[in-house]
Amino acid sequence: MYSEKVMEEFKKPKNMGKIKNPDAIAEVGNPICGDMMKVYLKVKDNKIEDVKVETFGCVSAIATSSKATEMIKGKTLDEALKLTEKEVADALDGLPPIKMHCSVLAVKAIKKAIEDYKKKQLCRNDL
């Protein structure tokens, strides 16, 4: 069912865990669907210095959260915001059609975290 890349990513997922004192946090998904992700960001000079993710979810949820976080690490916030679900899925040689919603989730979590960060920055600048 899954591509080899998905399986590899799932076998050794990257960036799993928490960041202490993160600059931003976002949580998406809900327990009814069985997928929940929490993304932690550390930002420096508008770049994603570090990113971690905690995932309750299936193989593709874990694999996509690993792959998506890898793909944005070191990028500027604006670059990271451009990440699409398709790019994540493609980087994993595709996902089974029924599992595409998992790649949506990972990207959604990242975007939410970045937007959250930007909002906070705005507020700070306003001070």
Added chain:
Amino acid sequence: MYSEKVMEEFKKPKNMGKIKNPDAIAEVGNPICGDMMKVYLKVKDNKIEDVKVETFGCVSAIATSSKATEMIKGKTLDEALKLTEKEVADALDGLPPIKMHCSVLAVKAIKKAIEDYKKKQLCRNDL
């Protein structure tokens, strides 16, 4: 499907053929059903001296016409008239339910021949 006795009887059917100058003949069945029997009798002193049968029909039609004719050979006409379908079927260790009509046919042909003979006798006696 068939009992061994049916198969034996069919393999070596008795009394098959015609009698020249028979005392009675009867034909039953019709080609639509696929079973037709013609019975020939030779009668002497009210006894069935000889009997022959020609059968167009299936395994059980041939086996029952063979067995039924065997069962009446040498019997008096009145004895022969008592022959039942069940006796014929039993003598063959039974017939498949769907084939029971074949035993009916053999008995019917014999009875018809005997009755035919009796009628002719009556007429003759009346002369």
Added chain:
Amino acid sequence: MIAVDKIYLDNAATTQIDEKVLEEMQRVALENYGNASSLHSLGQNALEELEKAREKTAKLLGCKASEIYFTSGGSESNNTAIKGAAGKKLIVSAVEHPSIIKTAEFLKENRREVVFAPVDEKGIIKLEELKKEITSETALVSVMHANNEIGSIQPVKEIAELCGEKVLFHSDMVQTAGKLEIDLHKLNADLASVSGHKFYGPKGNGVLYIKEDTKLDALIHGGGQENKMRSGTENIPGIAGFSKALELAYKNRETEMQRQEKIRDKIIQSLLEIKKSKLNGHEKQRLSNNVNFSFFGVEGEALITMLDFEGIQASTGSACSSKSLKISHVLKAIGLDHIWAHGSLRISLGKNNSEKEVEVALEKIPEVIEKLRKMSSVKI
């Protein structure tokens, strides 16, 4: 294995499984026994085996893998096609296999309009009459590729064209798969049925071809296997055997069919020499492995049984041979007289039949007919 003295001439009824197929089935049964719905690797290996078989089958039949649905055989495939198509009117040919005829009759009893399309005296569908029956109310037309009793091959290409885009065309290809070239996309059929045990594959395994985007109700609901069209844990050893058998049949198809055709024609020539005998079906437009004769004044069941005493295994369309005591609806549809119909004999060849065997059979058959005719009350 098969007793040497037996001459099996009933390959249209079923065939002996090829040992290579049996080996393949055994391998899959022991190695890849998982349930294809299981997530673990054993399940996923089984799924792979399943999809490999599907690819292989699709290629051989000229369609996409996603259009192949594995079933438990020809009867299930036929029932699914006929019952699954919604719509008011069904047209099936008068010479279809009982798994179509009886299903159509069942639907007729349940308030569907059913027409049995007539055939000519050689068993070929009357295209003009079929055309007249196809109306805007017609949901499906079902005409078999070739007939199992008399071997007549139907003009399926023309029928597919008559059906056009609006009417579903189903073809029962149980007797032709592995024997005739089949290109489902080129033919433009919407539905087609195939059964494994007719070409040295396993019994209880078949295929229903469903053209992409064809709407059909499932016959067996449940776990949603076969893209929701056929539920039930997939019989993957059987499916692997099915596709292997189909592959073997097509590998050698042309040479083997030519060989059988030569034998077939020899049988026909030889049996025509028997007095008051007659070939049923079409002389040319007929399956390479099918011979169907009638002998006047002889009843089929008795004939078959006596041939069996001589080790020759064949079949008949006689009434006495059927559970319903009616003569074959096929022989009736071609307008055969009762007496002739009762005296029918079907010989169906297979890859294991040698010329030698057939020679023996051709010696015995006239003797047996002679013997039965002597006993018969119907004189020739």
Added chain:
Amino acid sequence: MIAVDKIYLDNAATTQIDEKVLEEMQRVALENYGNASSLHSLGQNALEELEKAREKTAKLLGCKASEIYFTSGGSESNNTAIKGAAGKKLIVSAVEHPSIIKTAEFLKENRREVVFAPVDEKGIIKLEELKKEITSETALVSVMHANNEIGSIQPVKEIAELCGEKVLFHSDMVQTAGKLEIDLHKLNADLASVSGHKFYGPKGNGVLYIKEDTKLDALIHGGGQENKMRSGTENIPGIAGFSKALELAYKNRETEMQRQEKIRDKIIQSLLEIKKSKLNGHEKQRLSNNVNFSFFGVEGEALITMLDFEGIQASTGSACSSKSLKISHVLKAIGLDHIWAHGSLRISLGKNNSEKEVEVALEKIPEVIEKLRKMSSVKI
């Protein structure tokens, strides 16, 4: 054959065929390959083989041979029972296999009245509520003998009594045949389904028991095989394998089930030691080979896949594992919370599982759960 490092704990999904069964099937396939409808001796030998298998099966299940109908598996048997029973109202338990649930839903869409009878939190049917639902309009009640996911054994005897003489009682015995003693006449069931591949028999072979004089429509029409109830050339090698497998299962049933029960209880004890874990189903009234647990904060598909990396093959009722992305209707019916339901693990034992294997599995499972919990956003 099976790689030594694999530990197959998914025997409720399917089992590996017994080599003795495979041999029997091979023998029949090569020796008695005839079509049981053929009149010649090869056909008649096949018929004999078929009837021998029927006798054997009937004896093992406590009914008459004439009440055994061979089908292509559990799903077909279930569909035939549910669709074939005429009448207005159907009652099926909420925890039936999809081949009952989906069939019932299909009938509901087609204007039949269908009630899904509730179960308690251990998966046992609520008899009082069932009783209330049985009215003069009720045609059929279907309650499985034991559940395939959580192993709960239903009080079928009591249900049969509730149904009495007027309402048909069907029981899906796919998970219990070969495992529990079955006496269909004593139970007084009208219909029962069995599938071969659950007890080391062939896939694609099952049985529908139909009590004498029960009126039922056929699902597959055609040549009239199986006393007109199931048309299609009989898969006699498969049928012979089915009956052989059932015989082997019953030969050694008690000892084997005791052995599995001991292992099962050991697994339950061991998994209860994991924090925030919970046994699903009934502690006592449960199949000897079934363990079903939920682990909070872990998702089932990920769990199964990671266990598979360790060679352990099991199953889950998680939504992500299903084609519909819905959690198992069984876990829902017993009222399990979503998070718990997503974290379910089914271990189902079989005759080939050793205690040693299970020990290895019991070492790995807590490790894998620990690993996944560490990654999880749902903290225990």
